[in-house]
Amino acid sequence: MRHLIENFLEMMSAERGAAKNTLESYARDLEAYATFLADAGKNFKSAQADDIRTHMEALARAGFAASTQARHLSAVRQFHRFLFAEGLRDEDPSGPVSAPKPGRPLPKVMSIEEVDRLIGQAEHEAQAARQPGARMRAARMLALVETIYATGMRVSELVSLPASAAKPSQPFLTIVGKGGRERIVPLSDRAKAAIGDYLAARKQAGNETKGKLKSADFLFPSSSAEGHVTRQAFARDLKDLAVRAGLDAAKLSPHVLRHAFASHLLANGADLRVVQQLLGHADISTTQIYTHVLDERLRRLVEEGHPLAQSRG
Numbered sequence: 001m002r003h004l005i006e007n008f009l010e011m012m013s014a015e016r017g018a019a020k021n022t023l024e025s026y027a028r029d030l031e032a033y034a035t036f037l038a039d040a041g042k043n044f045k046s047a048q049a050d051d052i053r054t055h056m057e058a059l060a061r062a063g064f065a066a067s068t069q070a071r072h073l074s075a076v077r078q079f080h081r082f083l084f085a086e087g088l089r090d091e092d093p094s095g096p097v098s099a100p101k102p103g104r105p106l107p108k109v110m111s112i113e114e115v116d117r118l119i120g121q122a123e124h125e126a127q128a129a130r131q132p133g134a135r136m137r138a139a140r141m142l143a144l145v146e147t148i149y150a151t152g153m154r155v156s157e158l159v160s161l162p163a164s165a166a167k168p169s170q171p172f173l174t175i176v177g178k179g180g181r182e183r184i185v186p187l188s189d190r191a192k193a194a195i196g197d198y199l200a201a202r203k204q205a206g207n208e209t210k211g212k213l214k215s216a217d218f219l220f221p222s223s224s225a226e227g228h229v230t231r232q233a234f235a236r237d238l239k240d241l242a243v244r245a246g247l248d249a250a251k252l253s254p255h256v257l258r259h260a261f262a263s264h265l266l267a268n269g270a271d272l273r274v275v276q277q278l279l280g281h282a283d284i285s286t287t288q289i290y291t292h293v294l295d296e297r298l299r300r301l302v303e304e305g306h307p308l309a310q311s312r313g
Contacts, residue, residue, distance in 0.1 A: 073094070
């Protein structure tokens with residue numbers, strides 16, 4: 001079987017120009033497959049679809065990630081196609097074998113303490129800025145961070161908020177999300193105050209910004225082609241703010257703040273359906289990536305509230 005693997009790798013290198021790392025991965029995966037077949041008393045020429053499925057199940061039980069399992073199966077598929085093309089087998093047994101479905105990764109989430117540090121840094125910078133232009137930019141950053149954490153809106157929804165969102169008497173925001181679907185989310189007092197301070201700072205810096213802002217239609221206008229602060233600019237400035245706050249910038253993005261909003265709500269008793277509506281998810285299954293938070297909360301409730309979970313003296 002090793003001789004057949006070597007022939008396959010030579011073909012991949014000569015005819016398809018496979019990279020060294022790719023060839024090494026194929027070699028490891030096919031050697032593992034060969035060992036599995038040998039232990040079962042079979043070889044490459046006698047292996048059937050059920051043997052390949054059993055091999056994949058063994059990889060799953062061993063704890064290999066779905067992506068690693070898929071790579072193994074890809075190597076096995078290409079190898080069996082090679083054997084078929086070379087006339088060494090009459091059929092390709094790998095055809096009926098389905099690839100493993102990749103699990104949905106858990107979202108990156110900030111702790112409440114980390115969010116407090118981030119917002120605290122933004123508040124400090126907004127208060128410390130002296131020049132009108134610098135004060136306006138710092139106040140804008142604070143308003144952006146407070147608003148996204150208070151509402152959980154998508155970054156594209158945040159940066160393109162209309163100017164009408166700034167009405168101080170308005171307790172809710174109407175957001176136009178994916179597919180043109182509208183939803184209403186409450187706006188916290190802190191977010192409203194941050195937006196108000198930003199508007200005041202923007203007005204004070206009016207002479208400096210006059211003529212530079214392309215549109216007054218947006219709450220966060222800028223000189224960009226879109227007429228408002230771009231997603232990329234906010235994400236970049238957010239990472240810079242994280243560094244100044246002593247946080248890991250690599251783990252922070254506007255989307256992470258959206259995840260923090262949802263996770264912190266669920267951890268403090270919110271219903272999953274309510275969070276679905278606030279996030280603008282069309283399907284509850286999308287919101288269910290946060291069920292790990294619910295599982296932890298339920299475990300804690302049982303441990304703290306169930307009489308059989310209490311230690312007995």
